[in-house]
Amino acid sequence: xxxxxxxxxxxxxxxxxxxxxxxxxxxxxxxxxxxxxxxxxxxxxxxxxxxxxxxxxxxxxxxxxxxxxxxxxxxxxxxxxxxxxxxxxxxxxxxxxxxxxxxxxxxxxxxxxxxxxxxxxxxxxxxxxxxxxxxxxxxxxxxxxxxxxxxxxxxxxxxxxxxxxxxxxxxxxxxxxxxxxxxxxxxxxxxxxxxxxxxxxxxxxxxxxxxxxxxxxxxxxxxxxxxxxxxxxxxxxxxxxxxxxxxxxxxxxxxxxxxxxxx
Amino acid sequence: xxxxxxxxxxxxxxxxxxxxxxxxxxxxxxxxxxxxxxxxxxxxxxxxxxxxxxxxxxxxxxxxxxxxxxxxxxxxxxxxxxxxxxxxxxxxxxxxxxxxxxxxxxxxxxxxxxxxxxxxxxxxxxxxxxxxxxxxxxxxxxxxxxxxxxxxxxxxxxxxxxxxxxxxxxxxxxxxxxxxxxxxxxxxxxxxxxxxxxxxxxxxxxxxxxxxxxxxxxxxxxxxxxxxxxxxxxxxxxxxxxxxxxxxxxxxxxxxxxxxxxxxxxxxxxxxxxxxxxxxxxxxxxxxxxxxxxxxxxxxxxxxxxxxxxxxxxxxxxxxxxxxxxxxxxxxxxxxxxxxxxxxxxxxxxxx
Amino acid sequence: xxxxxxxxxxxxxxxxxxxxxxxxxxxxxxxxxxxxxxxxxxxxxxxxxxxxxxxxxxxxxxxxxxxxxxxxxxxxxxxxxxxxxxxxxxxxxxxxxxxxxxxxxxxxxxxxxxxxxxxxxxxxxxxxxxxxxxxxxxxxxxxxxxxxxxxxxxxxxxxxxxxxxxxxxxxxxxxxxxxxxxxxxxxxxxxxxxxxxxxxxxxxxxxxxxxxxxxxxxxxxxxxxxxxxxxxxxxxxxxxxxxxxxxxxxxxxxxxxxxxxxxxxxxxxxxxxxxxxxx
Numbered sequence: 001x002x003x004x005x006x007x008x009x010x011x012x013x014x015x016x017x018x019x020x021x022x023x024x025x026x027x028x029x030x031x032x033x034x035x036x037x038x039x040x041x042x043x044x045x046x047x048x049x050x051x052x053x054x055x056x057x058x059x060x061x062x063x064x065x066x067x068x069x070x071x072x073x074x075x076x077x078x079x080x081x082x083x084x085x086x087x088x089x090x091x092x093x094x095x096x097x098x099x100x101x102x103x104x105x106x107x108x109x110x111x112x113x114x115x116x117x118x119x120x121x122x123x124x125x126x127x128x129x130x131x132x133x134x135x136x137x138x139x140x141x142x143x144x145x146x147x148x149x150x151x152x153x154x155x156x157x158x159x160x161x162x163x164x165x166x167x168x169x170x171x172x173x174x175x176x177x178x179x180x181x182x183x184x185x186x187x188x189x190x191x192x193x194x195x196x197x198x199x200x201x202x203x204x205x206x207x208x209x210x211x212x213x214x215x216x217x218x219x220x221x222x223x224x225x226x227x228x229x230x231x232x233x234x235x236x237x238x239x240x241x242x243x244x245x246x247x248x249x250x251x252x253x254x255x256x257x258x259x260x261x262x263x
Numbered sequence: 264x265x266x267x268x269x270x271x272x273x274x275x276x277x278x279x280x281x282x283x284x285x286x287x288x289x290x291x292x293x294x295x296x297x298x299x300x301x302x303x304x305x306x307x308x309x310x311x312x313x314x315x316x317x318x319x320x321x322x323x324x325x326x327x328x329x330x331x332x333x334x335x336x337x338x339x340x341x342x343x344x345x346x347x348x349x350x351x352x353x354x355x356x357x358x359x360x361x362x363x364x365x366x367x368x369x370x371x372x373x374x375x376x377x378x379x380x381x382x383x384x385x386x387x388x389x390x391x392x393x394x395x396x397x398x399x400x401x402x403x404x405x406x407x408x409x410x411x412x413x414x415x416x417x418x419x420x421x422x423x424x425x426x427x428x429x430x431x432x433x434x435x436x437x438x439x440x441x442x443x444x445x446x447x448x449x450x451x452x453x454x455x456x457x458x459x460x461x462x463x464x465x466x467x468x469x470x471x472x473x474x475x476x477x478x479x480x481x482x483x484x485x486x487x488x489x490x491x492x493x494x495x496x497x498x499x500x501x502x503x504x505x506x507x508x509x510x511x512x513x514x515x516x517x518x519x520x521x522x523x524x525x526x527x528x529x530x531x532x533x534x535x536x537x538x539x540x541x542x543x544x545x546x547x548x549x550x551x552x553x554x555x556x557x558x559x560x561x562x563x564x565x566x567x568x569x570x571x572x573x574x575x576x577x578x579x580x581x582x583x584x585x586x587x588x589x590x591x592x593x594x595x596x597x598x599x600x601x602x603x604x605x606x607x608x609x610x611x612x613x614x615x
Numbered sequence: 616x617x618x619x620x621x622x623x624x625x626x627x628x629x630x631x632x633x634x635x636x637x638x639x640x641x642x643x644x645x646x647x648x649x650x651x652x653x654x655x656x657x658x659x660x661x662x663x664x665x666x667x668x669x670x671x672x673x674x675x676x677x678x679x680x681x682x683x684x685x686x687x688x689x690x691x692x693x694x695x696x697x698x699x700x701x702x703x704x705x706x707x708x709x710x711x712x713x714x715x716x717x718x719x720x721x722x723x724x725x726x727x728x729x730x731x732x733x734x735x736x737x738x739x740x741x742x743x744x745x746x747x748x749x750x751x752x753x754x755x756x757x758x759x760x761x762x763x764x765x766x767x768x769x770x771x772x773x774x775x776x777x778x779x780x781x782x783x784x785x786x787x788x789x790x791x792x793x794x795x796x797x798x799x800x801x802x803x804x805x806x807x808x809x810x811x812x813x814x815x816x817x818x819x820x821x822x823x824x825x826x827x828x829x830x831x832x833x834x835x836x837x838x839x840x841x842x843x844x845x846x847x848x849x850x851x852x853x854x855x856x857x858x859x860x861x862x863x864x865x866x867x868x869x870x871x872x873x874x875x876x877x878x879x880x881x882x883x884x885x886x887x888x889x890x891x892x893x894x
Contacts, residue, residue, distance in 0.1 A: 005805070012699045015700045016719070019721075022737060023722070025743060039736050039741065079627040090622050091621075101632070102625075109875075111871070113639075116639035116640050119643055120635075120642050138631065138635060139635050142631060142632060146628065157348065158344075158348065160351070163409075165314070165315065165335035166335055166340055167365060168413065169365045178350060200724075203837065207859070217726055217727070220729075221837065233732060236732055239729055243724050246724075
């Protein structure tokens with residue numbers, strides 16, 4: 001007998017059902033014809049998708065969230081990738097301390113980061129602004145990118161960069177012609193995941209958003225707090241589809257488990 | 264002054280000493296092997312030469328110029344890595360032209376030189392392929408072409424053949440040696456394989472514990488090893504614990520070893536290579552100035568063109584290697600083991 | 616060597632994090648020693664008044680007990696689900712292993728609000744569970760599964776699951792299939808093999824995963840907020856209330872630090888315990 005065994009497989013299947021239940025249920029709900037949450041729905045329709053598209057605050061928040069996620073991803077890559085390079089290629093004193101410093105924010109709950117940012121941003125009038133929310137998200141995405149790209153750079157094929165150097169390429173040319181192209185799959189996966197991290201970020205956004213500017217998850221929380229109708233399910237289907245697309249890309253490139261796992 | 268000079272090189276990793284004190288001079292066009300067991304510091308020495316590791320002490324000079332502090336990309340050394348380290352995202356041709364591009368060589372000349380280099384390693388047709396589409400031997404040749412096309416001042420080979428199978432290794436050995444001779448390129452190569460070292464170089468530097476124990480021609484190192492380590496590492500050898508007889512001479516298994524000039528104090532071992540030993544019948548009269556041992560044949564092992572005969576005596580066992588084909592004595596037969604005086608090597612026993 | 620210049624590349628990231636992470640964190644720490652005036656405005660001070668208020672208030676203890684109890688139950692439930700999945704993923708040789716692994720951590724990648732909406736649908740008065748129970752004739756009036764501790768615990772357990780699966784998988788390194796096979800060959804039944812070999816060997820991983828689940832539960836805000844429907848009070852929800860609705864920053868900061876200390880204590884405990892068990 002090899003593999004997992006029958007009993008374990010059965011227990012695992014039940015556990016999987018529990019994990020995936022909320023997601024599956026949401027997808028069914030999205031096509032409900034009812035005006036409130038009734039499961040199973042008494043009929044099916046696309047009415048909640050139409051309602052969703054007509055909901056101005058949510059659509060506006062969706063636009064802002066996409067905008068913020070793009071800005072956050074771009075900026076985080078710009079500062080995170082060089083930092084990861086420094087950690088992996090440089091041999092300098094205090095390197096491990098620096099690594100610890102970069103990864104520390106991942107250990108602090110977003111609840112506390114969010115609160116700290118609220119205190120910090122309010123006097124600077126950065127709350128409920130695009131730059132404020134973006135900076136808030138970067139406390140999560142920058143450490144994440146540094147961690148993931150350090151692993152990517154550390155696991156490049158042996159000696160390939162050294163070979164480039166012996167062939168006459170100065171360090172920055174080695175990075176440009178060898179390191180980055182070889183780390184490209186990791187880089188793309190990293191960008192995709194940091195987009196998701198920013199797009200889905202809720203707690204920090206709740207602290208630093210406001211009526212002037214709020215992201216999609218924040219608007220969703222507000223909506224769910226007030227009403228319970230299947231519109232959020234319709235929106236969720238779109239988000240799940242988007243997430244799935246990104247996850248498939250990442251899985252193809254580097255493997256999701258390696259990407260999100262504690263390296 | 265020699266073309267390539269390493270003087271007092273030292274490298275530590277935290278508390279571990281990788282290279283203790285390496286001094287070596289290599290003439291232009293010469294091929295020198297750094298031979299030693301794994302962990303002896305040979306690869307670290309090579310990496311320091313290429314600028315991939317910074318020495319803690321010592322200097323490196325090529326053609327009279329000190330290059331100790333020069334970064335790797337300005338040293339102009341061709342390095343062939345054990346894993347080949349080909350760029351997986353570039354075609355074979357692009358791999359070969361990489362160094363030329365970095366040197367700003369014009370496209371036309373680049374193409375011509377790369378084609379020459381690939382032809383030299385007999386891979387002219389495969390320039391468009393990706394490295395992973397090549398066999399191990401072909402990848403090895405690409406790595407060689409890539410290192411040679413930049414016309415390096417020194418060619419460095421790091422265990423370059425160890426990933427190939429035995430047969431291919433033999434072919435590549437000859438090919439690399441031929442190329443090295445034709446191009447008259449100064450070459451330093453690292454290996455733990457003594458056959459490779461003996462076959463591919465003009466001189467061998469035997470390394471142990473971060474130091475060079477002996478430098479010499481293959482024959483020198485084999486026939487006149489300077490230390491116990493060299494004697495044991497290069498070629499196979501019988502180690503025979505010696506006792507002192509009354510007159511300051513040495514005896515093995517109770518038999519005095521003739522032809523030995525007086526030996527310094529302390530315990531010593533006699534080293535004799537199995538190929539230099541001969542079996543003769545117990546009854547045969549051996550001249551008194553010929554070193555000999557007496558014993559019984561324990562077993563004979565047929566290893567192709569050679570036969571190894573293990574002889575047991577009162578002080579232990581010796582292995583005698585002889586050409587196969589001749590009749591071998593049965594196990595249990597009383598025999599004498601003889602060898603020439605000049606094949607006797609004596610080393611004092613280390614304190615450890 | 617030019618390698619001396621590599622650290623320069625880390626400067627932008629270091630500066631950025633200093634500004635958006637270190638400085639605000641210090642700010643939070645400092646704020647916890649300010650005072651709140653009668654009007655609710657913050658007064659710059661250096662006093663322990665807020666701390667005295669916080670620690671003297673019986674509500675703090677109620678919140679603490681609530682938070683601890685919720686975290687312990689959610690973590691325990693999550694562990695029971697995460698362990699078989701992790702063990703299955705660790706052992707399976709199916710070619711769908713990659714897909715199954717992605718499915719296991721999918722909830723981590725899907726927005727939390729989406730999953731909470733799923734639970735609203737499953738646990739609501741006219742949701743999946745109640746409909747099924749009614750159809751089976753088990754109940755006549757709907758069970759209250761939402762907007763109370765039951766709903767929050769279930770939702771929270773699910774939200775920490777993927778993290779715990781990953782932690783378990785990372786810790787399963789010492790689990791050698793050969794040891795189990797050896798036990799089987801010596802005549803142990805599958806159940807006894809599990810109890811005597813598999814479970815003890817994976818204990819360090821379990822403790823570590825539990826520590827992680829606990830910390831994540833303690834700081835979870837959205838799940839208690841939305842599935843609790845304003846009727847479930849824990850430290851996290853109170854911190855948010857104090858910070859936003861009440862705008863009592865010193866109190867919010869003090870409570871955040873208080874929660875952080877509790878979490879660190881538990882995390883430390885679990886890692887010490889895990890290391891002990893691993894020996």
